[in-house]
Amino acid sequence: MDAAPITKEQLAEVAGRYFLYADTQDIPEKLWLDVYVAGNQCYLRAIFSKRAGSLSFRMLSAVAKAIDRLYGTKLVAVAYTSDMTWEEIEDNNRRLNRVL
Secondary structure (H helix, E strand, O other), X not given: OOOOOOOHHHHHHHHHHHHOOOOHHHOOOEEEEEEEOOOOEEEEEEEOOOOOOHHHHHHHHHHHHXXXXXXXXXXXXXXXOOXXXXXXXXXXXXXXXXXX
């Protein structure tokens, strides 16, 4: 796997079903897929405000599971509470991949 298994439009359609009526703080500020090629793993990543609660993370997990069912993926959902540079995200990626 070297590219995201679904399009941005497909991701937005599925995510929209889950976050449509959520409180603003529970809606991700950013939502994207990325792939760890060496580990053949795809991540669903989201950035939430610091006020986000457990509902935010449950909805993110539900989005990942819905995408898995619809498109046959095996996403790992990852939530952040602040935006980061790509270098910081990649550093976190390396840590996560050591755990997986």
